[in-house]
Amino acid sequence: MYQTTYHRASSVDEAASLFAKSSEAKFLAGGQTLLPVMKQRLAGPSDVIDVAKIKDMIGVEASGDTLTIKAATPHYDVATSDAAKKAIPALAYLASLIGDPAVRYRGTIGGSIANNDPAADYPAALLALDATVKTNKRSIAAADFFKGLFTTALEDGEIITAVSFPVPAKAGYSKMPHPASRFALAGVFVAQTKSGEVRVAATGASQNGVMRVPAIEAALKTNWSPAAIDSVSIPASGLLADIHGSAEYRANLVKVMAQRAVAAAG
Amino acid sequence: MGVEGIGARVVRKEDKRFITGKGRYVDDIKLTGMTHAYFIRSPHAHAKVKGIDSSAALKMPGVVAVLTGKQLVDDKVGNLICGWAITSKDGSPMKMGAWPAMAPETVRFVGQAVAVVIAESKNLARDAAEAVVVDYEELPAVADMHAAIKTGAPQLHPEAPGNQVYDWVIGDEGAVNAAFSKAANVVKLDVTNNRLAPNAMEPRAAIADYDAAEEHFTLYTTSQNPHVARLVLSAFYNIAPEHKLRVIAPDVGGGFGSKIFIYPEEMVALWASKKVGRPVKWTGDRTEAFLTDAHGRDHITHAEMAFDANNKIIGLRVKTYANFGAYMSLFSSSVPTYLYATLLSGQYNIPAIHAEVIGVYTNTTPVDAYRGAGRPEASYLIERLMETAARQLNVDPAQLRRTNFITQFPHQTPVIMAYDTGDFNASLDAAMKAIDYAGFPARKAQAKSQGKLRGIGVSCYIEACGIAPSKAVGSLGAGVGLWESAEVRVNPVGTIEILTGSHSHGQGHETTFCQLVADRLGVPISQVSIVHGDTDKVQFGMGTYGSRSAAVGLTAILKAMEKVESKAKKIAAHALEASEADIVIENGEFKVTGTDKAIAFPMVALAAYTAHNLPEGMEPGLKESAFYDPTNFTFPAGAYICELEVDPGTGKTSFINFVAADDFGRLINPMIVEGQVHGGLAQGIGQALLEHAIYDANGQPVTASFMDYAMPRADDLPSFNLSHTTTLCPGNPLGIKGCGEAGAIGASAAVINAITDAIGKNNLEMPATPDRVWRTIHAA
Known part of the structure; x- marks a missing residue:
């Protein structure tokens, strides 16, 4: 690891002002990506600003038709949150599948979506549930937030403070984990909104990161059942391929995971 | 056996320091x-x-x-x-x-x-x-073995034209050709034994x-x-x-060979x-x-097995390419030759075997011994062949094995090894009973009704362990002798230090070696300590690998113990005014048999060191040493059966049951043996399902971190169902065969045989990743 200066911010404003004063700062939440990268000397920020202890950034709250997860809430807290399990059980379930227990105790929703790993679990939920990303400057719709591999709409120094999810009528998530990393080889989140819209998002599959799957959405719109997806064909072009999964395999997984997610959603 | 003697499930003495963070590793030293x-x-x-x-x-x-x-x-x-x-x-x-x-x-x-x-x-x-x-x-670089031996391939070493390390053969080619010419059936198989990174913790x-x-x-x-x-x-x-x-x-x-x-x-x-x-x-x-760290395995093999009309094997022909990586590591040359081809007879009576092994240099990390070292490659090949043969000949795979089992011992194979003892039917019986083999078809049908593909796979392995005697390995080219040494030091107060040339890096020697002393002298293991791993303290020794520490190292301790006991009996007899022949050792005391006259072991030790009243001419002190060189390898063997389900939608494998019936000869500490088997099975299953060290065509490693290299985790593994059948090894006085590598040797074939049974297709390489299994299911 290169020399760096560690700061622990006690408020969002303090974190933002520390960032502004630093030459090349990085925000640290759970550190599940940043710390390994720093240890490998692939990143060398002058300053590391820890936002994980900011009280206003931790917690899960349900209010009316909205579930809000504050940005520094660890996955374990989401997975075990009564509010989350009641409002959107599929989301709590998704959190329970992230990485392994050590990752879930440290990793946060804000860190995950800010990094926008193409195989991370949360982006599928945000996109399928039409969530809103709250920052210290603005609100961003999930569809506008994810901009491709490891790229988001966040501006330099902008801090995610929370993510709010409209509570759907039905939702389900199914994931085939990467055998080594336990990221998603493919994970599919399906949702039916209270107004009847069907939204399906897949992670781990596309070379451009999380994506909507219109063919499956159309099939489910007509008939919300696993069998409705039987005739859908997912093209392999544009999908990721590596030693653990060919593009054809991932295309198959998108379909199979979608069917299982629908079955889980009921 | 006593509560801490041979056969007792004694909790490991060394674990207190390991699990409380008090271990002293090299990096802890400043x-x-x-x-x-x-x-x-x-x-x-x-x-x-x-x-x-x-x-x-x-x-x-x-x-x-x-x-x-x-x-x-x-x-x-x-x-x-x-x-x-x-x-x-x-x-x-x-x-x-x-x-x-x-x-x-x-x-x-x-x-x-x-x-x-x-x-x-x-x-x-x-x-x-x-x-x-x-x-x-x-x-220009070359990482693929077949590419490396082609004309015009990039050349690694001026000393090795064509990137060839050697082209070695074993067995009688003429006899094998004759067998194939009269065969009723020939079974052919191509297998790749995947490259592994050892990854000690x-x-x-x-x-x-x-x-x-x-x-x-x-x-x-x-x-x-x-x-x-x-x-x-x-x-x-x-x-x-x-x-x-x-x-x-x-x-x-941890070492695992590396x-x-x-x-x-x-x-x-x-x-x-x-x-x-x-x-x-x-x-x-x-x-x-x-x-x-030296990698393991990395073979490509073509094999053919000839059967007569009664499904008896009459010949085996094997050609293997072994990847050495860029350089020849310390014992690399022996792994695909004398540690591999000498085990190609498996548990079977095969009258004629011929194997050719071509060693190849590539621009990759050097390859050497990794848990099992050559024997997993042999066992995997033979057990995949037997399963393939059973399918081709349309006979039950367990029965085909029984038809060909060696049942008379000693048995001289056509590839050097002379098996001393074993009971292969007993192991297979135990495994089949444990998994309810007979009930499998009903379970398969039940799984099918739920959309799952269920399979069962058998693997009957044998290994040669101890990696001794010295004369034998010397005749095969080894540069060192492979005996072991021990010194038993009895202190004046009767506590005991055992200096051993073996080295424990997870095996539990600090417990098991003490159990031998407890067994013989009846003293608590807390009175015994094991000294190892320091050339200034311990006499020359050969170290730990090849499942040899109990069979060879512990026997050396036994030999030294016998000398100590002999002298102690003389001292006790002298003190008790009895005949040495009448002295027996019971519960930490030296007794005159049939009387109540006794002297406690610490008093014997003290007498040896005070030397006030020793038998005439006896040297003071109580310390003896021994070097032990066995007369043969040992031959642990067993039967593993795996039952699993494949999800046809994803290709993912889920274990239903995994039974292991091993014959390790005498067990010193069954709990530690079970731990060794669990670890070995994890590595064997890891090889079958998860692990693969991959290079791209230019020699760049693709799997250089745990984000890409899939190490098995607890939730990738089944709960193991272990049992033991026992034939005592006649080659050492304790009857020990060794248990450290068995799991890694026998497991992978059981898993692949079960998956290929489940999916109804025979050709499937390791690791059987979900992607690979799914593509195999759906291949035309």
């Missing part, structure tokens, strides 16, 4: 004035080193020195050696390419060191390493400390065999004569310590472990 080494490693698989500019690095804070491969060669530090001589079929010796500890001219795999920075801290050394400019001229590390006044070196290192390390470092690498080099292997966190070998880093640390006049520490990180 010496006064210690410097830290960071190696500069090649990012290229094959390149010329045109120049190294360290001028900027030398000006950086805390930098003590930057040392290069050229300086190392100029100082006449010897090249790394391979210690087992193999002769090709044309009579020529194996072709060993020169391997300097740091490359002065040419790098041949990604991760090979070209220079080292010595600095006040590891971080400062790493900072400076980034300022060292190495001028490489890239050369503790990365390799070394601290070298040169004492200029005494011209003496001390090396702390992560070694399975510190005496062998000292021997090789002095005899071949020109570091120091043996009496001026002390090698200490303290607590070592810590048998002497690596460049400890050679460089020793040399650098003398150069800079201060201790030098190097601790590898996980990336360095992936890049530089």
